[in-house]
Amino acid sequence: MFRSNKLIPTLAAALALAVTAGCTAPAPQTVAAPAPGAEQAGAWYQIYFETGSAKVKDDAGAIVTSVARLVAADGTARVTVIGKTDRVGAPPANRALSRRRADAVRDALIAAGVPAANIVTSWTGEARQQMATVNEVDEQGNRVVDITVLKLSRRP
Secondary structure, eight states: OOOOTTHHHHHHHHHHHIIIIIOSSOOSSOOOOOOTTOEEOSOOEEEEOOTTOOOOOGGGHHHHHHHHHHHHHOTTEEEEEEEOOOSSSOHHHHHHHHHHHHHHHHHHHHHTTOOGGGEEEEEOTTSSOSSOOOTTOOOGGGSEEEEEEEEOOOOO
16 A cells, blocks of 8 residues: 555646546546545555456456445545556547446446445546557556545544
């Protein structure tokens, strides 16, 4: 698990960039961006996908359960879900695929008990890749949904 005061501003900036730069339409269910002073409630998670697929694999169940437990333990927690793709296929198709992946993970989190109002969903398509590649390169590390759990500071 990461516990760094520098990590939270970086994650918040990455979320803001993903939402403004990579999305072609607003996410269907969103909440406000994390407030200043938010701290990480748990580790950063990644769920990987097969080429061209938005099906959440069975082995992702442990991650979904971990996120649901973190949120259940603290009602102020917010979850960011960011869908991504590799560069196989056309950019518009990849944006749509990354949205379906993000939505599939969001739906799995909701099914596990995470309130929909606590989830911010976005997608980037083939932009913002974890592993830079050229077009038509099938890279497992880029076929991913990033999940981060943020805990909002409670004010006295």
